[in-house]
Amino acid sequence: MSTPGRGLHGRVLESLGPAITAGEYPPGSVLRTDELAQRFEVSRSVMREAVRVLESMHLVESRRRVGVTVRPANEWNVYDPQVIRWRLAGADRPRQLRSLTVLRCAVEPVAAGLAAKHATAEQCAELTECALGMVANSRGHKLEGYLVHDVAFHRIVLNASGNEMFARLGDVVAEVLAGRTHHQVMFEDPDPAAVTLHVQVAEAIRGGDAVRAEELTREIVVGALQELDVLSPEA
Amino acid sequence: MSTPGRGLHGRVLESLGPAITAGEYPPGSVLRTDELAQRFEVSRSVMREAVRVLESMHLVESRRRVGVTVRPANEWNVYDPQVIRWRLAGADRPRQLRSLTVLRCAVEPVAAGLAAKHATAEQCAELTECALGMVANSRGHKLEGYLVHDVAFHRIVLNASGNEMFARLGDVVAEVLAGRTHHQVMFEDPDPAAVTLHVQVAEAIRGGDAVRAEELTREIVVGALQELDVLSPEA
DNA sequence: GTGACGTATAAGTCTGACTTTTTGTTCCCG
DNA sequence: CGGGAACAAAAAGTCAGACTTATACGTCAC
Numbered sequence: 001m002s003t004p005g006r007g008l009h010g011r012v013l014e015s016l017g018p019a020i021t022a023g024e025y026p027p028g029s030v031l032r033t034d035e036l037a038q039r040f041e042v043s044r045s046v047m048r049e050a051v052r053v054l055e056s057m058h059l060v061e062s063r064r065r066v067g068v069t070v071r072p073a074n075e076w077n078v079y080d081p082q083v084i085r086w087r088l089a090g091a092d093r094p095r096q097l098r099s100l101t102v103l104r105c106a107v108e109p110v111a112a113g114l115a116a117k118h119a120t121a122e123q124c125a126e127l128t129e130c131a132l133g134m135v136a137n138s139r140g141h142k143l144e145g146y147l148v149h150d151v152a153f154h155r156i157v158l159n160a161s162g163n164e165m166f167a168r169l170g171d172v173v174a175e176v177l178a179g180r181t182h183h184q185v186m187f188e189d190p191d192p193a194a195v196t197l198h199v200q201v202a203e204a205i206r207g208g209d210a211v212r213a214e215e216l217t218r219e220i221v222v223g224a225l226q227e228l229d230v231l232s233p234e235a
Numbered sequence: 236m237s238t239p240g241r242g243l244h245g246r247v248l249e250s251l252g253p254a255i256t257a258g259e260y261p262p263g264s265v266l267r268t269d270e271l272a273q274r275f276e277v278s279r280s281v282m283r284e285a286v287r288v289l290e291s292m293h294l295v296e297s298r299r300r301v302g303v304t305v306r307p308a309n310e311w312n313v314y315d316p317q318v319i320r321w322r323l324a325g326a327d328r329p330r331q332l333r334s335l336t337v338l339r340c341a342v343e344p345v346a347a348g349l350a351a352k353h354a355t356a357e358q359c360a361e362l363t364e365c366a367l368g369m370v371a372n373s374r375g376h377k378l379e380g381y382l383v384h385d386v387a388f389h390r391i392v393l394n395a396s397g398n399e400m401f402a403r404l405g406d407v408v409a410e411v412l413a414g415r416t417h418h419q420v421m422f423e424d425p426d427p428a429a430v431t432l433h434v435q436v437a438e439a440i441r442g443g444d445a446v447r448a449e450e451l452t453r454e455i456v457v458g459a460l461q462e463l464d465v466l467s468p469e470a
Numbered sequence: 471g472t473g474a475c476g477t478a479t480a481a482g483t484c485t486g487a488c489t490t491t492t493t494g495t496t497c498c499c500g
Numbered sequence: 501c502g503g504g505a506a507c508a509a510a511a512a513g514t515c516a517g518a519c520t521t522a523t524a525c526g527t528c529a530c
Contacts, residue, residue: 006480009287033512043484045280048513049287052244056288056317064512065492078403079314082291103400106345107338114337115288168313242513268481278515283482299481402507 009049012040013082016050020059020070021083022090027072031060036068044145057083081171088179094232098201100176101228105221108154113214116159116205123160123207130156131202138195146190147181153198160205180224192221244284247275248317251285255294255305256318257325262307266295269421271303292318316406323414329467335411336463339456342404343389348449350395351440358395358451359441364393366437381425382416388433392452395440429458 005011016036019025037047051068054060062068079084087096117195119127133149154177155170197220204213240246244372251271254260272282286303289295297303308377314317322331354362368384389412390405432455 009482034509045283045483045485048280049284051512052284052287053291056291056315060510063492064490065494065510067511074399074402076403077315077398080291080312099398099400102345102349102398103342106401107341110337110341162333162336164309164313165334166341167309168311244513280516286481297481298523299521300479300525302480380503 008042008046008051010134012036012047012050013043013053015040017054017059017082018056018086018089020054021076023073026210027070029070031070032067057087057146059083066068079172081175084172084175088175093179093183094228097176097179098225098228098232101221104173104176105218105225107166108157108173108221109214109218111158111161111163111166112201112205112217113210114121114162114166115157116208116210118162119160119205123156123204124202127153127156127160127202127205128199131199131201134190134195134198138192139189141189143181143190145178147170150198153178153202157201157205191227192222194220198221243277243281244288247271247277247282247285248288250275252289252292252294252317253288253321253324256311256321258308260305262305264305265302266305267302268297273444316410319407319410323410328414328418329463332411332414333460333463333467335407336456336460338404339408340412340453340460342401343392343408343456344449344453346393346396346398346401347436347440347452348445349397349401350392351443351445351448353383353397354395354440358391359437362388362391362437362440363434364394366434369425369433373427374424376424377417378425382412385433386412388437392436392440415463422448426458428464429455432458 003010005014025031033044033047033051036051037044040047042179051060051062054068055062057080058071058075059077060070078087084096084100084110087093090096115123130149130153134146134153137143137145137149151174154173158166158170158173161167197216199212201216201220238245240249254439260266268279268282268286271286272279274283274303286295286297289303290297292315293306294312295303295305304367311406313322319331319335325331365384365388369381369388372378372380372384386409389408393401393405393408432451436448436451436455439451
C-alpha cells in the first residue's frame with residue numbers, strides 16, 4: 001500500500017514524521033540535526049536528507065544558528081499523501097477522517113458529474129463491474145472484498161472526471177475508506193442503501209446523466225459523513 | 236511571494252523542478268546524481284538533498300544501480316504548492332489554470348456554505364471589508380489593488396469554513412487569481428457582476444444563510460471558469 | 471532458451487574538516 | 501543608564517573522499 005521506509009532516511013522519516021504530525025513536538029519546538037542523528041543512529045548526511053523532506057512538507061523549518069523548528073499545523077502540506085497517512089495513523093484520526101470526508105463531499109459529486117460527460121466506454125464497464133463487486137460482497141461480513149471494490153469505484157470516477165486534481169484525490173479517498181473499514185466499528189455489513197446508490201451512480205454515468213450522477217454521489221458521500229458523525233460525536 | 240531558493244539545494248530545485256514539471260525530461264528519463272551535481276556545480280550531498288525533495292513530491296524516483304528516473308505526470312503530488320507554482324510558470328499554464336479552477340468550482344461553494352455557519356464576527360467584518368475593497372478597486376484599472384482584496388476574500392472564506400483541507404487551498408486560489416491577473420489578457424476592469432456577487436456572498440455569510448452563500452459562490456467561480464474558457468479555447 | 475553466476479555501476483552511507491550565517495552578549499561611548 | 505557596534509559562539513550549510521550495498525545486465529555453461 002504505502003512505501004515502507006526506503007533507505008535509511010526513509011526509516012527516520014517513518015518515525016519522525018508521525019511524531020511531529022501527532023503533535024509530539026509542539027509548534028516552535030527546536031530540534032538539532034546532530035542530536036537527531038545521534039538519536040536515530042544515522043549519519044548527519046542521512047539526517048539532513050530527512051530534514052529536507054520534512055521541510056518540503058512544511059512540517060519544519062530549518063534555520064541557521066537556531067535549528068530545525070516545528071511549524072504550526074496550519075502550515076503543513078496536508079494534501080501530501082504521506083502526511084495524510086501519518087495523521088491518520090495518529091491520535092486525532094477522527095478529526096482528520098472528518099475533514100477529509102467533508103472534502104469528499106465537495107469534490108466527488110462534481111467529479112461524478114464530469115465523469116458522466118467524459119467517461120470512456122471502458123471506464124463505464126469497469127465502473128459497473130465494481131458496483132457489482134460491491135453488491136456481491138455486501139452481505140456476509142466480506143468487508144475486505146467490499147472495500148477493494150469500493151475504493152476502485154471511487155478511483156475510477158475521479159479518474160473519469162478528466163480533471164487531474166480530482167484524479168489525484170484517489171489515494172486520499174482510498175485512505176479514508178480503508179481507515180473507516182479497519183479502524184471504525186464496522187463489524188456489520190455495509191449500508192444497503194449505499195450499495196444501491198453506487199449501482200445507480202454507475203448507471204447514471206453510463207447514461208451520461210450528469211446531474212443525476214452528481215446528486216446520487218452527493219447522497220453517498222453525505223451519508224458517509226453522517227455515518228462518521230454517529231460513530232464519533234463532534235460539533 | 237514564494238520562497239526564493241534558500242540554500243544551495245533550494246536553488247538547484249528552483250531550476251530542476253520547473254524543468255521536470257515542464258516535461259523537459261519525459262517520464263522514464265534517467266538522471267544521474269553525479270552528473271547533475273556537476274551540471275549545477277554543487278557537491279553530491281547538496282544534489283542528493285535536492286533529489287530527496289523531488290522524490291518526496293513524487294516527481295522522480297531514485298533507485299540503486301539505475302539512477303533518478305522521472306515519474307509520469309499522473310503520479311506527481313500536484314497539490315504541493317511548490318509543484319503548483321512550477322507548473323503555473325511553465326508552458327501548459329492554461330490547462331493547469333483550468334483544472335485548478337474546476338477544483339475551485341467544487342470546493343469553494345461548499346466552503347462558503349460552511350463559512351455561513353461557522354464564521355466568527357471578526358471574520359465577517361474582514362469579509363465585508365475585503366468586498367468593499369474590491370468595489371473600490373473595480374474601476375480605473377486598479378487591478379493590483381483589486382487582486383489583493385480578491386485573494387484575501389477567498390482566503391477568509393476558506394479559513395472560515397472551519398475545514399483545514401479547505402483552508403489549505405487558500406494558497407492555490409491565490410496563485411490562480413494572481414496568474415489570471417498577471418498572465419491572462421486582463422487589461423479591462425473586472426466583471427461588475429463578479430464584484431456584486433462578492434458583496435452578496437459577504438452578506439449571506441454574515442447573515443448565516445448557507446444555501447445562499449453556497450449558490451452565490453458557485454456563480455462566482457463558475458463565472459471564472461467560463462471566463463477562462465473564453466480566453467483559451469479548449470474542450 | 472534458460473538458468474546461475476559474476477561484474478560493473480550508480481546510489482547509499484559515513485566521516486571529518488571547513489564555511490557561513492545569525493543570535494546573543496559584551497563592552498564602549500553618549 | 502541606555503543604545504549601538506564589535507565580537508564570539510552555535511548551529512546549519514557545504515564540500516571532498518572513501519567505502520558499502522544493491523541490482524541490472526551480460527556471460528557462460530547446460
